[in-house]
Amino acid sequence: MDLAPGAVCAMRDLSQSPADHGMQVSLFQLRFLGSVVKQRAPARIRDGSLVWKGTTYEKPCAIGSGGKVLRFGKPKLSRPRNVTECHGKEIEISPMIDTGAGRLIFEDVPHLTDWLPTLEMHPNPLKHNPAYSAVKQYFVEDDDVVARNIVIKLSNPWEGIYFRRSGPRDKIYFDPSEVRACIVTCGGLCPGLNTVIREIVCSLWTQYGVQDILGIVGGYRGFYARNTIRLDPKIVNDIHKRGGTILGTSRGGHDTLKIVSSIADRRINQVYIIGGDGTQKGANAIYEELRRNGVKVAVAGIPKTIDNDIDVIDKSFGFDTAVEEAQRAINAAHTEAESVDNGVGVVKLMGRYSGYIAMYATLASRDVDCCLIPEVPFYVEGEGGLYEFVQNRLRENGHVVIVVAEGAGQELMEQSMKWFGGGIDASGNRLLLDVGLWLCQNLKDLFTRRKEVINIKYIDPTYMVRAIPSNAADNVYCTLLAHSAVHGAMAGYSGFTVGPVNARHAYIPINRVTERQRRVNTSDRMWARLLSSTNQPSFLQYEKSMEAQRKKAAKPSESSDPNLKVIQNL
Numbered sequence: 001m002d003l004a005p006g007a008v009c010a011m012r013d014l015s016q017s018p019a020d021h022g023m024q025v026s027l028f029q030l031r032f033l034g035s036v037v038k039q040r041a042p043a044r045i046r047d048g049s050l051v052w053k054g055t056t057y058e059k060p061c062a063i064g065s066g067g068k069v070l071r072f073g074k075p076k077l078s079r080p081r082n083v084t085e086c087h088g089k090e091i092e093i094s095p096m097i098d099t100g101a102g103r104l105i106f107e108d109v110p111h112l113t114d115w116l117p118t119l120e121m122h123p124n125p126l127k128h129n130p131a132y133s134a135v136k137q138y139f140v141e142d143d144d145v146v147a148r149n150i151v152i153k154l155s156n157p158w159e160g161i162y163f164r165r166s167g168p169r170d171k172i173y174f175d176p177s178e179v180r181a182c183i184v185t186c187g188g189l190c191p192g193l194n195t196v197i198r199e200i201v202c203s204l205w206t207q208y209g210v211q212d213i214l215g216i217v218g219g220y221r222g223f224y225a226r227n228t229i230r231l232d233p234k235i236v237n238d239i240h241k242r243g244g245t246i247l248g249t250s251r252g253g254h255d256t257l258k259i260v261s262s263i264a265d266r267r268i269n270q271v272y273i274i275g276g277d278g279t280q281k282g283a284n285a286i287y288e289e290l291r292r293n294g295v296k297v298a299v300a301g302i303p304k305t306i307d308n309d310i311d312v313i314d315k316s317f318g319f320d321t322a323v324e325e326a327q328r329a330i331n332a333a334h335t336e337a338e339s340v341d342n343g344v345g346v347v348k349l350m351g352r353y354s355g356y357i358a359m360y361a362t363l364a365s366r367d368v369d370c371c372l373i374p375e376v377p378f379y380v381e382g383e384g385g386l387y388e389f390v391q392n393r394l395r396e397n398g399h400v401v402i403v404v405a406e407g408a409g410q411e412l413m414e415q416s417m418k419w420f421g422g423g424i425d426a427s428g429n430r431l432l433l434d435v436g437l438w439l440c441q442n443l444k445d446l447f448t449r450r451k452e453v454i455n456i457k458y459i460d461p462t463y464m465v466r467a468i469p470s471n472a473a474d475n476v477y478c479t480l481l482a483h484s485a486v487h488g489a490m491a492g493y494s495g496f497t498v499g500p501v502n503a504r505h506a507y508i509p510i511n512r513v514t515e516r517q518r519r520v521n522t523s524d525r526m527w528a529r530l531l532s533s534t535n536q537p538s539f540l541q542y543e544k545s546m547e548a549q550r551k552k553a554a555k556p557s558e559s560s561d562p563n564l565k566v567i568q569n570l
């Protein structure tokens with residue numbers, strides 16, 4: 001990659017003034033055409049310029065809140081060796097501060113003053129709010145941070161990544177009477193969406209006195225294809241008791257330029273975007289475009305995902321509700337299975353790429369014999385396979401309960417049915433084959449061929465699990481997320497996502513949570529707990545089994561999977 005002339009580097013310093021000489025920085029985020037590449041390499045700030053790999057970057061100006069942001073211009077000397085392509089995109093540098101004992105990396109979020117240095121500040125009206133004025137130390141200090149890892153080495157206590165702590169600030173960068181906020185929900189449903197909408201409206205209205213709040217109808221495309229609705233505390237008063245989203249949602253339809261021009265046309269200056277990984281990528285694109293335009297619009301992301309696949313934050317809202325609801329399906333499957341001879345209950349739960357709901361529902365239930373998730377490939381026939389396991393459990397207990405996440409076994413099904421490329425949805429997400437149905441049919445066939453009796457009951461509660469209102473714990477959690485987002489936007493932050501990191505709410509750069517999808521770590525203690533509680537097979541012979549499957553499928557005499565018709569008819 002070649003560093004294009006004019007590339008810009010932004011650096012935030014947690015504790016030192018910009019004039020500091022020789023400060024060590026060593027975490028670089030290079031952004032190339034929308035994707036972020038991290039560089040962990042030592043660099044120094046010397047005489048106000050950045051020196052990295054023998055190249056010095058000039059500092060044309062020092063700007064920012066409290067003099068804490070430095071910008072560096074084009075390289076003074078030669079180009080750095082290991083950067084070959086940049087296309088004039090930004091380079092962001094987070095400082096790694098050497099505390100002597102360890103290295104502290106501060107991954108800060110952007111602030112409106114990064115590109116509008118002369119923005120006017122206002123006192124936070126919460127100061128005079130009777131409910132909040134009694135709180136001691138109500139305002140969050142500028143240097144309050146939240147640690148990514150809280151299990152530390154005594155020898156290196158400060159080492160690690162830190163995020164900005166969320167919460168109300170003493171000074172805000174919006175005059176409440178000039179705020180026009182909007183809220184949009186995108187992607188699939190999730191318990192708690194309405195609670196987040198309600199609490200954004202109530203926080204803006206009652207805590208800050210903002211009375212101009214719009215709901216964007218029908219997801220991202222609603223910005224340019226639909227009318228908006230007005231929101232106030234009365235309208236949202238009891239929406240938290242309902243599942244879904246009062247604003248409606250959609251997949252696809254993200255057009256950054258159209259959305260940004262609709263934001264400008266409608267004179268919106270705060271955008272609250274609730275949605276999953278795809279939505280957050282869209283939110284980041286909107287933030288970047290607004291920043292490029294140099295306008296005063298704050299973009300706050302509120303992460304939503306029933307699959308719990310958003311990285312960095314502890315867990316996503318609605319997840320606990322979903323796990324609780326899944327218990328009801330598992331209980332039903334268990335009751336059905338144990339009431340008949342050789343009963344097998346199969347429950348399919350959501351989880352496109354991450355099997356968290358299946359894993360937690362299994363751990364909570366204790367009635368589950370086997371949990372199949374996308375992260376652990378499984379096979380049915382042969383030694384150590386699912387068929388053998390089900391046979392043994394039926395002999396031992398007379399019944400079996402299997403929980404399967406919807407994204408599990410996709411490769412196996414494609415192989416067995418010689419069917420590849422099932423298509424994508426409007427957002428580009430892969431459409432999945434129905435693993436639950438396929439599994440039931442496969443087990444039924446295997447047992448029938450061996451003249452053994454089996455009684456399978458298939459329960460597919462996927463949409464029931466996510467279309468319900470959030471439970472009490474999720475309602476409180478949604479409230480904190482919503483308030484956190486409002487405090488952040490009012491304080492002038494933008495391009496951030498909110499969420500708890502080790503139970504403390506933080507502001508996290510949006511692109512940090514979309515860098516990778518969180519998936520169940522199968523070498524972690526939680527998965528080990530599950531394995532020890534179910535005693536299910538570890539499917540270690542997966543590759544061998546797939547090879548056998550491929551050979552079988554390659555034989556011209558053998559027709560493809562008999563279950564294909566069933567699945568195709570779905």
Ligand SMILES: Nc1ncnc2c1ncn2[C@@H]1O[C@H](COP(=O)(O)OP(=O)(O)OP(=O)(O)O)[C@@H](O)[C@H]1O
Pocket residue numbers: 186187188189219220221250251252253254275276277278279280281282283285304305306307426427429
């Ligand atoms: N890479 C991307 N850049 C910009 N917009 C995107 C991107 N990926 C998805 N989007 C937009 O975000 C919205 C939601 O995306 P998607 O359907 O993938 O759901 P999601 O937010 O990931 O939620 P979930 O998967 O939890 O249901 C869609 O309108 C889609 O067009």
Ligand SMILES: O=P(O)(O)OC[C@H]1O[C@](O)(CO)[C@@H](O)[C@@H]1O
Pocket residue numbers: 188189276306307350351352406425466
């Ligand atoms: O049918 P829809 O609405 O596209 O949603 C299904 C998907 O949404 C999710 O709930 C979230 O991504 C997945 O688990 C599931 O595959």
Ligand SMILES: [Mg+2]
Pocket residue numbers: 187276277278
């Ligand atoms: Mg998604």
